Amino acid sequence: MSIIGDLALRSVVLESEGRRSRRETSGFSTMRRSRASREIIKVDVEDTAHVPFGTKHKDVVKVAVEMQGQTTQLVDLDQKESLEMIVEKLCEGWGVENSHYYSLSLVSHEGARGVYITEKNRYQIKNGSYLRVSTAPSKAARDIITRIKNRNRPMAEKKPVMQRLAQMSSDETFAVEFITSDGVTLLMDLVVSGVTTGENLGLVLAAFLALMDHGIVSWNSLNPRFVQRVASFVNKSTVAEAIIVQRALAILESIVLLSDAFCQVVSGQVSLQVLTEHFKSPAAEIQLNSVTLINALLIKATPAKAKEILDIINSRHVQGLILQGIIDGRRAVGAEMAHQLHVLQVLLFCCLDDRIQTELDPGDPEQLDKVRKLYALAFDRDLSAQGSALFAENKGAIRRSKVEYMENYKKLGFTNHTSPILDFEETPPGLLALDCMLYFAENHTESYNKLVFENSCRDDQYVCPFARCAIALTLLLCKMLQVGEPPLETGQDYHPMFFATPNAFEEVFCVCIQSLNKTWREMRAIHEDFDKVMDVCREQIGMALSHRPRSPTIFGTKLQDYSYHEIIRQIQDSRVSKLPLDGDVEPLCGLRKTITPGVVQLIKAHRLSHLVKGGLFQKFNKRRVKDKFWFCRLAPNFKAFHYGDAGEGTTPDIDQLSGKLDLADIKQLVTGKQCPHMKESRSQKDSVTPYAFSLLYYPDLSLDFVAPTKEMYDMWTDGISALLDQEMTSKTTKKEMEMLLSMEMRLALLDTEGLQLPSEPPPLPPEPDNYDFAVKL
Template sequence: MDMLDKLNVRRAVALLMNGVHGEELSKQLLEFQSLFVRQAYRRKRTQVSLHIPLHKSMLEEIWTSANLSEEDGKWRKIGFSTEAPKWEIQRVGYLGLENMHEFVKKDTEKYQKTILEQVNRPAERRCPFARTSIEVTELLCDYWDVSTGYTTSTSFQPLLLSFDKIHYITVKSFFRLWNEMEATVDDFPKVSALVRSQLKFALRDEATKQLYEFEKDMLEVEYKVIRDRQLKELELGDDLLSKTPVRNLRERLYTESYEFVKQQRRRSMSNKKWRFYRLSPNMKFLHYNDFTNKVLVREGVEELPERIDLSLVTDVMTGPSLTTTDSPSRRSFNNPNDLTFSLMSGPDTSLADFLASDFVQFSEWTDGLNMLFDKNIGSKDTAEFIHVLTEIGVKVKLLDLSGERVEIPQDVEVPNKLPVIGNGFYYDDPFS
């Protein structure tokens, strides 16, 4: 990622997202977007350590750039709650440290003035910079699904690729609203909820949103307008759904929903002569066999002697089936009735060709394979299915709480396993 950033790849991809492009390029742009979320998730999960020279130097630069005298409570002066900053920042990991460090580097003079202004205020009136930076990183991770590592978005999110710039602007917005609210330390969660509300508003129509438009929404919209909008949201219950325990619940349920759909999609793959496919228990091979009649295939792979080594698969290619005279460049992606796809090994070698009977089956098969290979979800139906499963799970858990207005427990228990469906599926072989 560091090398890609030096080459300005993110900026180039964001420009492509705002341009005119065909279906194949769109697919690749969404793949990059999905991988960016995965990479951000890994950085968020990477713990900050003073034994790592880069991490230590970044923390030291955050302190020295504040230009304060080193006295007792130095880390508290720049907005940490304790004198052990690495433990507080673990909530957002290395990603949070990067964002905080980038804020300091982007405008060191502004950073110094901000810290000095807060130090000169009464303790209860200070807006803690470090805590604010960490909170904003968490808000952005929640919004863009970085907290789960899997994005369900099937539309472009070019501002996601400017994560550090969005963080910088949002931190400034947090300080602005803090001042206009005349907030105290106890009001920190209220300011965070207000920033979350405005962030959601500012990132509407994100596919066509420019950075300067986002900045204008975050820094120039009047406090009263933001507050009135938030009150309307609270009436609809968004205050409940934005609580930290509920956010954690949603993350866990999303992961379980994704795994459930992943299992369901990959088990729904079978292909007349009658051909039956089944994924091996270790998920490294796709076993199959041809039958003259439709028969019951027992559990396991003993009756399926033929197999495809999935480590040889380089892509799941959609479009007309590959033959000895076809090449991927001749595939058409514009026909809505084209429900064929192939497991490719290299640019012009097909390991297996499939023809689905309808679009639902096509989505199940292709998404099941893409999820198996950790590639981007291809259909809006599957993305919406995961989203719906997650939201239903959250609402079911909250159903008996919202009406009584009781406190949300800090630890919400989630079932260890979701139901697993059967795997005895048969489909016609179009090539018999």
């Protein structure tokens, strides 16, 4: 602190001490200073928390309180005293009457009014907090409604009122008062009547959405004309009305997800062609809300409607809009857009899941016909001739032909040569494997014929069984791409190539089956090596997917970079690096035990450093809050967590974070379904809980987190465990522990390279006869 700041602080202390003796009955130490010194008081209040302003008590906090047109007061606020009494005493200090018209609210570091202080959230008031006495929520709600209804003023002049309403609607205390005064109905009437236009309409829609997000009013209670009116806004895409389109899309998404009564109304009113055209919008929020609304429509759609939507999304035109307008657009894909693309990819895979779970009907002529097509495209035979030969009941006349067909089906790699359709009985992958095989044969006929011909020319023991490999490969791709799994609430993983071309999954299959055949050839594999080949194939696909290729063609190029020989080289290097340090050799065990504490401290320091840098977390209430984030970081002295609202991609400083949780107040770290916000959430999927954790603190409160990735979850839970002197148990820690131990032990054993380490320490030599040593100098 500067010398001037220190002198100012001392004057504050002396003046406050002098006034305390004159105001002991009120419990306040009031300080009146000029406007120019307000910032000094505001900053130094936190620094004076340790100064003995009188009797110190855990329920008394030192705060600064301001009011418009009044000087700031430095106050000892008793948390056991009622809020009404506190406001009354503050108003007395300023000489303000009608204290029941006012309430306390927190002030953000930017100077804006924060949430109203209530009995429910007054625990947020900490030493050094900056408060404001402002209009009570009930009076503010009545004033706003009165001004909106005032017909003597044109709607164009009511913009300041609309702005104030949009800002205050996110406060739950104000929202309750406004909704109780029938404010939501008033806003719907403004939209339906059409008297509100332009920017004012955008503010009305923003306020309406914020009010409804509190969950006080049911989405089923909306005015049907309001729903139709909002749905009509999405057809407008001019720059002047971009804010209206953005808010309308967000409202429609909530209606689809939360209103059974109006879900079908929105589905019928909104044109998917118009929605997808919004992907070209220069406004990132419109792009995001368009994708979000499409996801909501897909989630709530009937099977027939879902197929209609998926057909549009899978069209070449729409996929071009997604790839060029969003993924490769002028701006980087943000966290929320990445999540929505993750959800869209999962929903696109839903049509594949139906085929995966479809059980085989051996008598289904459609499935039998697909098997015949595979045969015909491979061996250039007439389908009708094959049908009469393989499936007719008159076996005597066709015995020779049937033997030939059985041999050829064996060459195609079917396990059941007499009835190959039975190879697809197992679910998963079910009939999806047959669909992928036929797609490869029909759309890549030359490659298909080449693959079949190549295997026909090999010795029987070296033949790559195409059908068996295709079925196993389909199942492998489904597992690696998590086909059929629900979307993760915090998931941001998606693959651009599935938005690059129609039938992307089938195209990826075509690339992989050719790579698998090549790997089989390079390994000189036989039938007994089938599982080994599939293991290598899994490694190849995983490494290629890690590059997030833009198209199946680029994916195929990446697969070629990870040939069988490259995979084996990496596996051997990994094994060789571990061999000398494995086993139960006593000297190595002793060395490992000696090095371990230092490695643990190194990992602990890294975790704490990560917490000091902080992290951005998605907001959750009863459900995931779209595009809303908060930031949390550990103080450099490791004594407290600081947290507060933040924008996407921002890294606020500690003094910009209004919340604070002292480490000494933390009782326990809980994870998964034990977290309070997961118990209260309407979405209690297993996919959410693994990344959730909470800090429980006095008395029955919690600071709740949902990490966006497994890596971030491990970092934070390990770091918090280290702060609480608990064991770090994540898989990331175990992996890093092994890596660092291996590195440290190798450095320690450099001088023993090439030597055989004994399993036991060498024996001690016998003692000498005497210790009378002579040393010749």
